[in-house]
Amino acid sequence: MAEPASLTDTDTDTAIAGLAVSLRGVTKVYDNGVVALGPLELSVRKGEFVALLGPSGCGKSTALRLIAGLAAPTSGTLHLSHRQGETRLGRTIGFVFQEPTLMPWTSVKENVRLPLTLARAPAAEADARVNEALTRVGLSEFADSYPRELSGGMKMRVSLARALVTDPDILLMDEPFAALDEITRFRLNNDLLALWRNLKKTVVFVTHSVFESVYLSQRVIVMTSRPGRIGAEIPIDAPEPRGEDFRTSAEYAQLCRKVSAALAPSYSGQSAL
Amino acid sequence: MSSQTPPTPASPSATDTGALRVTRLLLPIVVLAVGTLAWELVVRLNNIPPYVLPGPLAVLRTLVADWPVLSQSLLTTLLTTLEGFIAATVGGIGLALLFNQSKWLEYSLFPYAVILQVTPVIAIAPLLLIYLPQQTAVIVCAWIVGFFPVLSNTTLGLNSVDRNLAGLFQLYGASRMQTLRLLKLPSALPYILGGLRIAGGLSLIGAVVAEIAAGTAGAGSGLAYRIAESGYRLNIPRMFAALLLLSVAGIVIYGLLALISHLVLRRWHESALGKEN
Numbered sequence: 186m187a188e189p190a191s192l193t194d195t196d197t198d199t200a201i202a203g204l205a206v207s208l209r210g211v212t213k214v215y216d217n218g219v220v221a222l223g224p225l226e227l228s229v230r231k232g233e234f235v236a237l238l239g240p241s242g243c244g245k246s247t248a249l250r251l252i253a254g255l256a257a258p259t260s261g262t263l264h265l266s267h268r269q270g271e272t273r274l275g276r277t278i279g280f281v282f283q284e285p286t287l288m289p290w291t292s293v294k295e296n297v298r299l300p301l302t303l304a305r306a307p308a309a310e311a312d313a314r315v316n317e318a319l320t321r322v323g324l325s326e327f328a329d330s331y332p333r334e335l336s337g338g339m340k341m342r343v344s345l346a347r348a349l350v351t352d353p354d355i356l357l358m359d360e361p362f363a364a365l366d367e368i369t370r371f372r373l374n375n376d377l378l379a380l381w382r383n384l385k386k387t388v389v390f391v392t393h394s395v396f397e398s399v400y401l402s403q404r405v406i407v408m409t410s411r412p413g414r415i416g417a418e419i420p421i422d423a424p425e426p427r428g429e430d431f432r433t434s435a436e437y438a439q440l441c442r443k444v445s446a447a448l449a450p451s452y453s454g455q456s457a458l
Numbered sequence: 459m460s461s462q463t464p465p466t467p468a469s470p471s472a473t474d475t476g477a478l479r480v481t482r483l484l485l486p487i488v489v490l491a492v493g494t495l496a497w498e499l500v501v502r503l504n505n506i507p508p509y510v511l512p513g514p515l516a517v518l519r520t521l522v523a524d525w526p527v528l529s530q531s532l533l534t535t536l537l538t539t540l541e542g543f544i545a546a547t548v549g550g551i552g553l554a555l556l557f558n559q560s561k562w563l564e565y566s567l568f569p570y571a572v573i574l575q576v577t578p579v580i581a582i583a584p585l586l587l588i589y590l591p592q593q594t595a596v597i598v599c600a601w602i603v604g605f606f607p608v609l610s611n612t613t614l615g616l617n618s619v620d621r622n623l624a625g626l627f628q629l630y631g632a633s634r635m636q637t638l639r640l641l642k643l644p645s646a647l648p649y650i651l652g653g654l655r656i657a658g659g660l661s662l663i664g665a666v667v668a669e670i671a672a673g674t675a676g677a678g679s680g681l682a683y684r685i686a687e688s689g690y691r692l693n694i695p696r697m698f699a700a701l702l703l704l705s706v707a708g709i710v711i712y713g714l715l716a717l718i719s720h721l722v723l724r725r726w727h728e729s730a731l732g733k734e735n
Contacts, residue, residue: 286622
C-alpha cells in the first residue's frame with residue numbers, strides 16, 4: 186500500500202492558489218491489482234471548464250469519482266479549493282451522473298431538494314433555493330411532477346438543478362448527456378454553457394464525444410487507457426460566448442480534427458491488444 | 459406504386475379493450491355458475507345424502523342457519539390471522555433492517571430463518587401447543603409462515619438500491635438514518651409490499667393449520683376448529699360452509715393488500731402503472 190492520499194481544504198498553499206482542483210501523482214489500483222488510473226497530474230483553475238475525453242474504460246469516470254470523494258485514491262494527493270467561511274449549505278461539489286439518478290418515488294421538487302434535506306437546511310431557505318434552481322433549468326412548472334412523467338432531457342435538467350441547489354463551486358459531470366438524442370443534447374449543451382457563464386462555476390466534464398468536448402470546454406484533456414493517463418491537452422481558445430454559429434464554424438471543425446488526432450493513439454493502442 | 463389504400467377501420471381499440479375487460483370478468487363467473495349448477499344436479503339426480511355430499515344450496519342454507527356460530531368463528535380466525543400478519547410484518551421488516559445494518563447478525567441468524575421456513579408448520583404446531591397457551595401458539599404459527607417472505611423480500615429490496623443514488627447520498631454526507639429513511643426504505647417499498655401480499659395469505663394458512671392441530675384438544679373456536687369439529691359430527695354442510703368462508707377471507711385479504719400496494723405505488727412504480735406508459 187502506498188502513502189495514503191490527503192485531502193486538504195485550505196487555499197493558503199501558494200502552489201495551489203487559484204486552482205479549484207489539483208491532482209498530484211494520483212493513482213487508483215483496484216483490489217484485483219488492475220491499475221485503473223495514473224499516475225495522474227491534473228490542475229483545474231477556478232472558473233475553468235475542462236473536458237476529460239477518452240474511450241470507455243480509460244479511467245475518466247474514476248478520476249471524477251476520486252475528485253468527488255466517492256472513491257479513495259490508492260496514492261497521491263488531491264486538493265480541492267474551499268470557500269472561505271463556508272456555511273453548512275455551501276457544499277464544494279455538485280455531481281451529475283450519466284443517468285439522471287432521480288428518486289422515482291418523489292416529486293421533482295423533492296428530488297432537487299435532497300442535498301438540502303440531507304444537510305438539514307431550514308425549510309424556508311430550502312424552498313427558495315429549490316425554486317431558484319428549478320427556474321435556472323427552466324422546469325419550475327414541473328416542480329410537482331414525478332420523474333417518470335418527464336422526458337429524458339427534462340430528467341437530466343432535474344439532475345442538473347439538484348447539483349446546483351447547494352450552489353457548489355465545482356460541478357463534476359460524468360457523461361451527463363451521453364444517453365440523450367442529439368437535438369436534446371445540443372440544447373442542453375447551450376443551456377449548460379449559459380449556466381457556466383452566469384454562475385462562474387468550475388466544471389469538470391467527462392465525455393467520450395470529441396464534438397461535445399470541443400464545443401463546451403476551454404481545455405480538452407485527452408486520456409489514454411490502461412492505465413488512465415493524460416495523453417494530450419488541447420486548449421480551446423474559441424471566443425465566448427459560444428453558440429450555434431460556433432458549432433458550424435471552420436474553427437470548430439479544425440479543433441475537432443485536432444482533438445480527434447490526439448485521441449487516435451489511445452484507440453490504436455487498444456486494437457493492438 | 460399503384461396499390462389501393464385499404465379502408466381504415468374506425469378505431470377499434472377502445473371498444474375492444476372494454477369488451478375484453480367485461481369478458482375477463484364474466485368468464486370466471488360463468489364457470490362458477492356452471493360448476494355450481496352441475497354440482498347441485500349431481501347431488502339431486504343421484505339422491506346423494508347431505509352427510510356424504512351436500513349440494514351448494516344446502517351449504518348456503520347451512521351458512522345462513524349457522525351464521526351466529528360461523529361468524530363468531532370467522533371473527534376469531536380473522537383476528538388470529540391479523541395478529542399473525544402484524545407479527546410477520548413487524549418481525550420480517552425488523553429483522554431485514556437489522557440484517558441490513560449488521561452483516562454479522564445476518565450471517566448468524568439467516569440460516570435459522572430459512573430452517574424455520576422450510577420446516578412444515580403443520581409439524582411444528584403440535585409442539586408449540588405443548589409449550590405455549592393455545593391462542594399464542596396459533597399466532598406464532600401464523601407468524602412463522604408469514605414472516606419469511608417479508609424478510610426475504612425486504613432484504614432483497616434494501617439491497618436493490620440504485621448505486622449512483624447511494625453515491626449521491628454519500629457525497630452529500632447523509633447519515634445512516636437518513637440513508638435508511640430517505641433512500642433504502644422507499645427503494646425497498648415495492649418489494650416489501652410484494653412480501654406482505656404473500657404473507658397475508660400465508661398468515662391465514664398458518665392460523666388454520668394451528669387451529670386444526672389444536673382442534674383435537676377441543677378448546678378452539680376458529681373456522682378451522684369448526685371444520686374439524688363438524689367433521690367428527692358428520693355435519694358435512696357446515697364443513698363446506700366454513701371452508702367457503704375461509705376461501706372468501708383469503709380472497710379478501712389478498713385483494714385488500716393488492717389494493718393497498720396499488721394505491722401506495724401508483725404514482726411511481728412500474729408495477730402499478732398502466733401498460734400504455
